[in-house]
Amino acid sequence: MNEIVVAPIELEEVAYEPTAGDPLIKRNLSMLGHVTVRLDVVLGAAExxxxxxxxxxxxxxxxxxxxxxxxxxxxxxxxxxxxGQLMAVGDSFGLKITEIL
Incomplete structure:
Protein backbone atom coordinates (compact mmCIF):
# COMPACT_ATOMS: atom_id res chain seq x y z
CA MET A 1 0.00 0.00 0.00
CA ASN A 2 1.31 3.47 -0.87
CA GLU A 3 1.54 5.84 2.05
CA ILE A 4 0.67 9.48 1.47
CA VAL A 5 2.74 11.87 3.53
CA VAL A 6 1.34 15.32 4.18
CA ALA A 7 3.84 17.88 5.37
CA PRO A 8 3.00 21.39 6.56
CA ILE A 9 4.22 24.30 4.49
CA GLU A 10 4.94 27.86 5.52
CA LEU A 11 3.63 30.69 3.39
CA GLU A 12 5.20 34.10 3.33
CA GLU A 13 2.78 36.76 4.55
CA VAL A 14 2.72 39.86 2.38
CA ALA A 15 1.17 43.09 3.62
CA TYR A 16 -0.90 45.01 1.11
CA GLU A 17 -2.34 48.40 1.93
CA PRO A 18 -4.56 49.63 -0.92
CA THR A 19 -4.44 53.32 -1.72
CA ALA A 20 -7.13 55.44 -3.33
CA GLY A 21 -7.85 54.22 -6.82
CA ASP A 22 -6.08 50.87 -6.41
CA PRO A 23 -8.09 47.92 -7.73
CA LEU A 24 -9.44 45.40 -5.26
CA ILE A 25 -7.26 42.66 -6.75
CA LYS A 26 -3.90 43.32 -8.43
CA ARG A 27 -3.31 40.34 -10.71
CA ASN A 28 -3.15 39.37 -14.33
CA LEU A 29 -6.77 38.37 -14.88
CA SER A 30 -6.51 37.46 -18.56
CA MET A 31 -7.74 33.91 -17.89
CA LEU A 32 -10.55 34.91 -15.48
CA GLY A 33 -11.60 38.33 -16.72
CA HIS A 34 -14.69 36.96 -18.50
CA VAL A 35 -16.07 35.15 -15.41
CA THR A 36 -19.22 36.77 -14.01
CA VAL A 37 -19.66 37.00 -10.24
CA ARG A 38 -22.57 38.23 -8.13
CA LEU A 39 -22.08 41.00 -5.59
CA ASP A 40 -24.58 41.73 -2.82
CA VAL A 41 -24.97 44.99 -0.92
CA VAL A 42 -26.09 44.53 2.69
CA LEU A 43 -27.97 47.46 4.18
CA GLY A 44 -28.59 45.95 7.60
CA ALA A 45 -30.56 43.26 9.38
CA ALA A 46 -33.67 42.86 11.50
CA GLU A 47 -34.76 40.28 14.03
CA GLY A 84 -19.42 52.11 0.80
CA GLN A 85 -22.20 54.64 0.50
CA LEU A 86 -25.39 54.21 -1.50
CA MET A 87 -25.76 56.62 -4.40
CA ALA A 88 -28.30 57.32 -7.11
CA VAL A 89 -27.06 56.37 -10.58
CA GLY A 90 -29.75 57.47 -12.99
CA ASP A 91 -32.86 55.53 -12.00
CA SER A 92 -30.88 52.89 -10.10
CA PHE A 93 -28.92 52.55 -6.88
CA GLY A 94 -25.15 52.53 -6.98
CA LEU A 95 -22.38 52.01 -4.44
CA LYS A 96 -19.45 54.36 -3.95
CA ILE A 97 -16.70 52.24 -2.38
CA THR A 98 -15.08 53.98 0.57
CA GLU A 99 -13.07 51.14 2.11
CA ILE A 100 -11.60 47.84 0.92
CA LEU A 101 -11.68 45.21 3.67
Whole structure:
Protein backbone atom coordinates (compact mmCIF):
# COMPACT_ATOMS: atom_id res chain seq x y z
CA MET A 1 0.00 0.00 0.00
CA ASN A 2 1.31 3.47 -0.87
CA GLU A 3 1.54 5.84 2.05
CA ILE A 4 0.67 9.48 1.47
CA VAL A 5 2.74 11.87 3.53
CA VAL A 6 1.34 15.32 4.18
CA ALA A 7 3.84 17.88 5.37
CA PRO A 8 3.00 21.39 6.56
CA ILE A 9 4.22 24.30 4.49
CA GLU A 10 4.94 27.86 5.52
CA LEU A 11 3.63 30.69 3.39
CA GLU A 12 5.20 34.10 3.33
CA GLU A 13 2.78 36.76 4.55
CA VAL A 14 2.72 39.86 2.38
CA ALA A 15 1.17 43.09 3.62
CA TYR A 16 -0.90 45.01 1.11
CA GLU A 17 -2.34 48.40 1.93
CA PRO A 18 -4.56 49.63 -0.92
CA THR A 19 -4.44 53.32 -1.72
CA ALA A 20 -7.13 55.44 -3.33
CA GLY A 21 -7.85 54.22 -6.82
CA ASP A 22 -6.08 50.87 -6.41
CA PRO A 23 -8.09 47.92 -7.73
CA LEU A 24 -9.44 45.40 -5.26
CA ILE A 25 -7.26 42.66 -6.75
CA LYS A 26 -3.90 43.32 -8.43
CA ARG A 27 -3.31 40.34 -10.71
CA ASN A 28 -3.15 39.37 -14.33
CA LEU A 29 -6.77 38.37 -14.88
CA SER A 30 -6.51 37.46 -18.56
CA MET A 31 -7.74 33.91 -17.89
CA LEU A 32 -10.55 34.91 -15.48
CA GLY A 33 -11.60 38.33 -16.72
CA HIS A 34 -14.69 36.96 -18.50
CA VAL A 35 -16.07 35.15 -15.41
CA THR A 36 -19.22 36.77 -14.01
CA VAL A 37 -19.66 37.00 -10.24
CA ARG A 38 -22.57 38.23 -8.13
CA LEU A 39 -22.08 41.00 -5.59
CA ASP A 40 -24.58 41.73 -2.82
CA VAL A 41 -24.97 44.99 -0.92
CA VAL A 42 -26.09 44.53 2.69
CA LEU A 43 -27.97 47.46 4.18
CA GLY A 44 -28.59 45.95 7.60
CA ALA A 45 -30.56 43.26 9.38
CA ALA A 46 -33.67 42.86 11.50
CA GLU A 47 -34.76 40.28 14.03
CA UNK A 48 -38.37 39.38 14.80
CA UNK A 49 -40.41 36.43 15.95
CA UNK A 50 -42.25 34.21 13.47
CA UNK A 51 -45.66 35.51 14.52
CA UNK A 52 -44.67 39.07 13.62
CA UNK A 53 -43.01 37.89 10.39
CA UNK A 54 -46.16 36.11 9.24
CA UNK A 55 -48.19 39.16 10.22
CA UNK A 56 -46.32 41.49 7.89
CA UNK A 57 -48.38 43.01 5.14
CA UNK A 58 -48.19 45.55 2.36
CA UNK A 59 -47.23 48.95 3.74
CA UNK A 60 -45.63 47.60 6.95
CA UNK A 61 -42.15 48.77 7.90
CA UNK A 62 -39.25 46.59 9.02
CA UNK A 63 -36.66 48.61 10.97
CA UNK A 64 -33.05 47.61 10.28
CA UNK A 65 -30.24 47.66 12.84
CA UNK A 66 -28.26 50.22 10.80
CA UNK A 67 -28.19 54.02 11.04
CA UNK A 68 -29.06 56.06 7.96
CA UNK A 69 -25.51 57.38 7.58
CA UNK A 70 -23.74 54.06 8.27
CA UNK A 71 -21.79 52.51 5.39
CA UNK A 72 -23.29 49.51 3.64
CA UNK A 73 -21.35 46.29 3.08
CA UNK A 74 -20.38 44.86 -0.32
CA UNK A 75 -20.23 41.06 -0.27
CA UNK A 76 -18.89 38.47 -2.69
CA UNK A 77 -20.24 34.97 -2.04
CA UNK A 78 -21.30 35.97 1.49
CA UNK A 79 -17.86 37.39 2.38
CA UNK A 80 -17.56 41.12 3.09
CA UNK A 81 -15.03 42.70 0.74
CA UNK A 82 -15.74 46.44 0.92
CA UNK A 83 -17.80 49.21 2.54
CA GLY A 84 -19.42 52.11 0.80
CA GLN A 85 -22.20 54.64 0.50
CA LEU A 86 -25.39 54.21 -1.50
CA MET A 87 -25.76 56.62 -4.40
CA ALA A 88 -28.30 57.32 -7.11
CA VAL A 89 -27.06 56.37 -10.58
CA GLY A 90 -29.75 57.47 -12.99
CA ASP A 91 -32.86 55.53 -12.00
CA SER A 92 -30.88 52.89 -10.10
CA PHE A 93 -28.92 52.55 -6.88
CA GLY A 94 -25.15 52.53 -6.98
CA LEU A 95 -22.38 52.01 -4.44
CA LYS A 96 -19.45 54.36 -3.95
CA ILE A 97 -16.70 52.24 -2.38
CA THR A 98 -15.08 53.98 0.57
CA GLU A 99 -13.07 51.14 2.11
CA ILE A 100 -11.60 47.84 0.92
CA LEU A 101 -11.68 45.21 3.67
Missing amino acids: MNVEKLFGLGKGDTVTLDTHLDAPVILQLDGKSIAR
